[in-house]
Amino acid sequence: MTFGFSLFVxxxxxxxxxxxxxxxxxxxxxxxxxxxxxxxxxxxxxARILGWARVPVPFRxxxxxxxxxxxxxxxxxxxxxxxxxxxxxxxxxxEILCFRSLFRNTRxxxxxxxxxxxxxxxxxxxxALAFHYAFLVVFLRHFKYFVEPTPAWVTAIQGLDxxxxxxxxxxxxxxxxxxxAVAFLLGRRLLDARVRYISHAADYFPLLLIAAIAVTGVLMxxxxxxxxxxxxxxxxxxxxxxxxxxxGVGAMFFVHLFLVSSLIVYLPFSKLMHLGGVFLSPTRNxxxxxxxxxxxxxxxxxxxxxxxxxxxxxxHEVMKAAGLPxxxxxxxxxxx
Amino acid sequence: xxxxxxxxxxGLVIFLILVTLPLWTNLLRGTAPLEDPEISTRxxxxxxxxxxxxxxMKANHxxxxxxxxxTVVRDxxxxxxxxxxxxxxxxxxxxxxxxxxxxEVFCDRCHNAxxxxxxxxxxxxxxxxxxxxxxxxx
Numbered sequence: 164m165t166f167g168f169s170l171f172v173x174x175x176x177x178x179x180x181x182x183x184x185x186x187x188x189x190x191x192x193x194x195x196x197x198x199x200x201x202x203x204x205x206x207x208x209x210a211r212i213l214g215w216a217r218v219p220v221p222f223r224x225x226x227x228x229x230x231x232x233x234x235x236x237x238x239x240x241x242x243x244x245x246x247x248x249x250x251x252x253x254x255x256x257x258e259i260l261c262f263r264s265l266f267r268n269t270r271x272x273x274x275x276x277x278x279x280x281x282x283x284x285x286x287x288x289x290x291a292l293a294f295h296y297a298f299l300v301v302f303l304r305h306f307k308y309f310v311e312p313t314p315a316w317v318t319a320i321q322g323l324d325x326x327x328x329x330x331x332x333x334x335x336x337x338x339x340x341x342x343x344a345v346a347f348l349l350g351r352r353l354l355d356a357r358v359r360y361i362s363h364a365a366d367y368f369p370l371l372l373i374a375a376i377a378v379t380g381v382l383m384x385x386x387x388x389x390x391x392x393x394x395x396x397x398x399x400x401x402x403x404x405x406x407x408x409x410x411g412v413g414a415m416f417f418v419h420l421f422l423v424s425s426l427i428v429y430l431p432f433s434k435l436m437h438l439g440g441v442f443l444s445p446t447r448n449x450x451x452x453x454x455x456x457x458x459x460x461x462x463x464x465x466x467x468x469x470x471x472x473x474x475x476x477x478x479h480e481v482m483k484a485a486g487l488p489x490x491x492x493x494x495x496x497x498x499x
Numbered sequence: 500x501x502x503x504x505x506x507x508x509x510g511l512v513i514f515l516i517l518v519t520l521p522l523w524t525n526l527l528r529g530t531a532p533l534e535d536p537e538i539s540t541r542x543x544x545x546x547x548x549x550x551x552x553x554x555x556m557k558a559n560h561x562x563x564x565x566x567x568x569x570t571v572v573r574d575x576x577x578x579x580x581x582x583x584x585x586x587x588x589x590x591x592x593x594x595x596x597x598x599x600x601x602x603e604v605f606c607d608r609c610h611n612a613x614x615x616x617x618x619x620x621x622x623x624x625x626x627x628x629x630x631x632x633x634x635x636x637x
Contacts, residue, residue, distance in 0.1 A: 309521035388558035
C-alpha cells in the first residue's frame with residue numbers, strides 16, 4: 164500500500180508537467196517552478212540545519228566499534244573509537260566518503276538445527292556506495308548545462324565516464340550504475356520481507372522519484388532526443404538570473420526538470436536531509452574522551468544545596484538533646 | 500547557543516556557496532553567448548535538400564553518420580539512397596560538408612556549447628570556409 168501510494172505520487176509528478184508543458188506555459192514550467200523549488204530548498208535546508216545546530220549535545224555518546232583510549236600499553240582504536248580531533252575527522256571521513264556504518268551491516272539467518280547464523284552482508288553497502296557516487300558524478304556532469312563556457316573538469320569527468328565508448332551517444336557508466344543501484348535498493352525493500360515490513364512511503368517515494376529522474380534523463384540522452392542547446396540556454400539563463408524560454412525544447416525535459424524540482428523541494432523535509440545531517444551525527448562527530456575530560460552539562464542551573472554539615476549545624480542542639488550521634492562531637496576529643 | 504553552533508553555521512555557509520556555485524560563476528564571470536548554429540549551406544547544383552529532414556538530422560545526425568561510417572568501412576558500400584529516391588555518396592567530406600561547409604558555425608557551435616567532442620575530426624580533416632565561399636581542406 165505504501166509502495167502503491169509512492170508510485171501513484173511519482174506518476175502524478177510525471178503526468179502534471181507532461182500534460183502542462185504539452186499545453187504550453189513553458190515560462191511557468193521552465194522558470195517559475197525551478198526558481199520556487201530552489202528557494203524552498205535553500206531556505207528549508209538552512210532552517211533544518213540551524214534547528215539542529217541549536218540543540219546542545221553536552222555529552223559524548225560512545226557507540227564505539229573499537230578499544231577506547233585508556234592506558235598507554237593498551238592499543239586503542241584510533242579511527243573507530245577516536246579520542247582526538249584528527250581521529251574524529253578520520254571517522255567522519257570514513258563515514259561520509261566510505262559509508263563505514265553500512266560496511267558493518269550483518270545478516271541474521273535461521274538455519275537447520277535450528278541454528279542462528281550471523282554473517283557479513285556487503286550488498287547494501289556496495290549498492291549504497293554505487294548509488295551515491297554515481298548520483299554525484301551525474302550531478303557534477305550536469306554543470307555543463309549550468310555555466311558557459313563548460314569548465315575543463317566537467318569535460319574531464321565526462322570523458323572518464325564515457326571511457327568505454329559503448330553506443331552512440333556514448334553510454335555513461337554512471338548512468339548504468341545509478342539505474343542498477345536504484346533498482347537494487349528498491350528491490351531490496353520490496354523483495355526482502357523483513358525490510359519491506361519496516362519500509363514506509365517515505366522510503367519508497369525518494370527511491371522512485373530518483374529512479375524517475377534517472378529514467379527521464381536516460382531517455383532524453385539515448386532515445387527521445389531533446390533540443391540540448393535550448394536546454395542549456397534555459398539553464399544558463401536561470402542561473403545567471405536572466406531567464407529565457409527557448410522554443411521547442413520538448414515536454415520530456417520539463418518532466419525531468421519538474422521531477423528534479425520536486426526532489427529538491429522534498430529534500431529538506433524528509434530523510435534525504437541526511438545530506439546535511441550526516442555531518443551532525445553525534446555518535447560520529449564527537450571524540451570519545453568522556454574519561455579524559457569532564458563534560459559539564461551546559462544547561463545545569465545553580466542548584467541550592469543543603470549539605471549534611473550545614474544540617475547538623477542547624478539542628479545541633481535538638482539532635483544532641485535527642486541523643487543522636489553527631490559528626491562534630493565524634494571528631495572532638497572527649498571533655499570528660 | 501551551543502559551543503558548536505559557529506562551526507555548524509560555517510559548514511552551512513560553505514555548503515550554500517558550493518550549491519549555488521554556478522550562479523556565482525555566471526554572475527561574477529559572466530556567460531559566453533549561446534548562439535544557435537548557422538544552418539549554413541552552400542548552393543550545390545543537384546543538391547537542394549538534405550539526406551533526411553532537418554528535424555531528424557538535428558536529433559539523430561550522429562546515428563546516421565555512425566551508420567554511414569560502418570557501412571563504408573565494413574561493407575565498402577558508398578551508395579546511399581534517400582527515402583524519396585535521391586542518390587548520395589556516403590561521405591562526410593564529399594556529401595555533408597559539400598553543402599554544410601562551415602564547420603565552426605555549423606558543427607562546432609553546438610558541440611562546444613554542450614561539451615560534446617565527436618571523434619569525426621580524429622580522422623577527417625574537416626572543412627574550413629575560404630574567401631570565395633567554397634569548401635577548402637584545411
